[in-house]
Amino acid sequence: MSDIRFDGRVAIITGAGAGLGRSHALALAARGAKVVVNDLGGAVDGTGGSISAAQAVVNEIEAKGGEAIAHGANVTKADEVADMVDSTMKKWGRVDILVNNAGILRDKSFAKMSLEDFRAVLDVHVMGAATCTKAVWDIMREANYGRVVMTSSSSGIYGNFGQSNYGAAKMGLVGFMNVLHLEGAKNNIRVNALSPTARTRMTEGLIPEEALKLMTVESVTAGLVYLVSEDAPSRTVLCAGAGGYAATRIYETDGIFLPPAEQTPENVAKHFAQILDPKGQEPYEQGGQQTMKFIAKAAEAAGVKLG
Structure with a gap:
């Protein structure tokens, strides 16, 4: 089997300043893609913001001979996302790949959770993915080519105590994937979901140190790279973590x-x-x-x- 390459392709990756998003960006760039590194630069709960994290990833990519630009768009704000896509089109004239990776956590039991915290998590994960996908959808339709990945989670597919907001958002993205798979098929737009488990800011403190060492972001990214490749499947929920790969089907x-x-x-x-x-x-x-x-x-x- 030949190597999977992305020469000439342009990818936008949200939440790419650290963790899984950074790993995705570095891997796609190493395989020839031009990459938009998007990151608001906030804390795990979504507060704050800085372009420095995204720019640091761009610097890494450029140091290895790749091409990348940084953008600090808040994925929940349509005007900022539109500016990101416009900047991408002005620089490279196309968008082939979108990885909806941006997310936040505001964990509490449902009894103690405020509706504000419930809504904030859904806004970033669900509306953020919808806003970014909407901004590139017509571009992909006109090009008759697109690869879109949602980032789901076992917290939504199976449930996880204290994550009613996060779980609702992550299962919502599976429904979003199902419909976009149907609507995008005639234009060769393939839509998948990645259900990752990896050592990131979101998992530190929750899992024993020895187990965390096995849960590399790179092992998850291997699955992501396939999901956005030329020969990608569509409507697949690929679960990945610690070198294990499985599919969730309903x-x-x-x-x-x-x-x-x-x-x-x-x-x-x-x-x-x-x-x-x-x-x-x-x-x-x-x-x-x-x-x-x-x-x-x-x-x-x-x-x-x-x-």
Whole structure:
């Protein structure tokens, strides 16, 4: 297999001043991409700001012979994101790759969490990803080429105590990916999600030191680089950490049919084990498939021929 390269491609990476974003930026630049290093330069909770972190990554890339520019856009502010994309187009005339990596944490149990902290996390992760993606979407459609990655998390896919805001945001990005995969397919825009676990500012203090040493950002970036490559998949949630790689897929069980006279909560309870039975479960590509499955079951029971 030939090496994955990005010569001539332009990538925007948000939250790229440190941690995973920095690793992504360095890796893509090393493989030929021109990189926009975006970082507000704030603390883990989103407060503060400075362009110095992004510029330091640009300096690293340039020192190795690569091309990069820094931009401090707040991903939740459409005017600042528009300026970032305009600057990119003026310098290089294209945007091929967008990695939505920017994020913040404001962890508390839901009982103690303020709605302000809940909203702030959703704004950065969900609205930030939507704002940045919207800013490049038409550019990618016109070019008939685009690679977009959302950064999800096991906290959203499976849950994590004290992270109701973060979990809601991260699962929301999976839904966003699902729809953009469908809408972007005809223009060769492939949309995926990365579910990483790595040693970053967000994980320090939460995981034992010996385990943290195994959780390199570079191991996660290897997965990210594939997700934005020419031969990338689409609509994949790639989980990566400590050298392990897996995919999360959502399946729907085959379920049951209850005739009208039996459609009661008591019968749902009675047949719940059958509803949960994984035999015959399938991953669906569109929400309408679920509707058609239920209609087909009902039609079969009623002796009605469809089509």
